[in-house]
Amino acid sequence: MxxxxxxxxxxxxxxxxxxxxxxxxxxxxxxxxxxxxxxxxxxxxxxxxxxxxxxxxxxxxxxxxxxxxxxxxxxxxxxxxxxxxxxxxxxxxxxxxxxxxxxxxxxxxxxxxxxxxxxxxxxxxxxxxxxxxxxxxxxxxxxxxxxxxxxxxxxxxxxxxxxxxxxxxxxxTPNKLWVSIIHPQIEVKTSDAREILKQKILMTDAIRQWGNVGALVAGLYREDYELISRSLEDVIVEPIRAMLIPSFYELQVRCKEIGALGGGISGSGPSVFMLSKGNYTAKKVTEVMNRVYSPLQVDYKTYTSPINxxxxxxxxxx
Missing domain, CATH: 3.30.230.10 (Ribosomal Protein S5; domain 2)
Known part of the structure; x- marks a missing residue:
């Protein structure tokens, strides 16, 4: 070949x-x-x-x-x-x-x-x-x-x-798990997004984060979408990086209101992802992402995808 x-x-x-x-x-x-x-x-x-x-x-x-x-x-x-x-x-x-x-x-x-x-x-x-x-x-x-x-x-x-x-x-990977993504057309360099992270974290935050990671893995294997939803919480990185992304918390709230399991910052950003159960809900979540960003003076792209x-x-x- x-x-x-x-x-x-x-x-x-x-x-x-x-x-x-x-x-x-x-x-x-x-x-x-x-x-x-x-x-x-x-x-x-x-x-x-x-x-x-x-x-x-x-x-x-x-x-x-x-x-x-x-x-x-x-x-x-x-x-x-x-x-x-x-x-x-x-x-x-x-x-x-x-x-x-x-x-x-x-x-x-x-x-x-x-x-x-x-x-x-x-x-x-x-x-x-x-x-x-x-x-x-x-x-x-x-x-x-x-x-x-x-x-x-x-x-x-x-x-x-x-x-x-x-x-x-x-x-x-549960076969009903879908992903909605919005990519604001702003620049967030991975190196810069890493530099702003704290080098030390509270033990209480670490314990909470470990619990979420373990529960997320368990939720995937059990196909327990409620457990997956409760586990999609970042108490260490997200609170610092969220300030770099316009309307981040509004996206989270409104997407969950429409049925998203939860989500967060994809990598170092600026994209934001949301997980949903099923294609229908994922498409509704993507529509909400569009509604949140359409009034903003920020170009963006959205994607709706199953897990590959x-x-x-x-x-x-x-």
Whole structure:
């Protein structure tokens, strides 16, 4: 196989109470990536469509850095003969807007390493691919977090038990769980959103947060939507980051009034997500999001999506 087309999904990280440890994959939107194996050494990004804000310097591009990490490990593992030439050519179609808070950099990083692994004959495990993609996230946000790239690669809802060593499990996902998202067209840099966080937290807040994480996992496995709803509470990160997002608390209140289970800030923002039971309620929640934001002088996009249980998808093109 010489080339592959990849569909790499948007993701929601943190899921309210699960800062840096829980994330889920969306069915929509998705990035499209064309990846070609080449006899010319190195990695080349030929073109990036629908995004003028991504850096021209490849060493600041999450896809380039993630794939570079994979290629370096592949050469080491295969005791690669430097006389042999291997490289990759990339074309990105960015349907997930950079800076949206729904895993734009993660989709690029996860998509290229997933595709390269297939073109190389699948030498790496999912956990190894996540490690490579995390290097792309390090460049994009300053931190090698996995709560976006893990669900992108594994699909569904994922839980990161540990970063050292990296230990990730895929959780059960109720098939009636849907996601509504609103993306205000304002800039919230992940690095900036991390800098404003407190370095110390109260023990009482930590205990409450741990309880919510445990209950959320239990609610997913039991398909207990009421328990899921009660668990979607963030007492540590959200109170600080909410000030960055216009009408955040109004969104929460009005969406829950119409039937949303609950939600919060997607990743570092500015997108806000809400979970609902069923497509009908999720669409009503999205309509409420539109009504809240339509009077504001802020451009925005909305999405309604089921949870993507598969993660990255691909088709052979050559």
């Amino acid at each position: 010489k080339g592959i087309k990849i569909f790499s999904p948007a993701t929601v990280a943190n899921l309210a109470c699960g800062f840096d440890v829980i994330g889920l994959a969306l069915d929509f939107p998705k990035d499209e990536i064309f990846l070609y194996k080449s006899n010319n050494p190195g990695i080349r990004i030929h073109r990036i469509h629908r995004s003028s804000s991504l850096p021209n310097d490849p060493m600041k591009n999450s896809a380039f850095v993630a794939l570079q990490s994979l290629l370096k490990k592949y050469k080491q593992r295969q005791k690669f003969d430097e006389k042999e030439k291997i490289g990759f050519e990339i074309e990105l179609i960015k349907n997930i807007l950079p800076g949206s808070g729904i895993g734009s950099s993660a989709a690029s990083a996860a998509g290229v390493v997933y595709g390269a692994n297939i073109l190389l004959g699948n030498p790496f495990s999912a956990i190894q691919l996540i490690r490579f993609a995390m290097e792309g996230e390090r460049i994009a946000s300053g931190t090698a977090h996995a709560d976006n790239v893990a669900p992108a690669i594994m699909g569904g809802v994922t839980l990161i038990r540990s970063y050292k060593p990296l230990d990730i499990t895929k959780l059960h 249980s598969q993660g990255i998808k691909w088709t052979q093109i050559l």
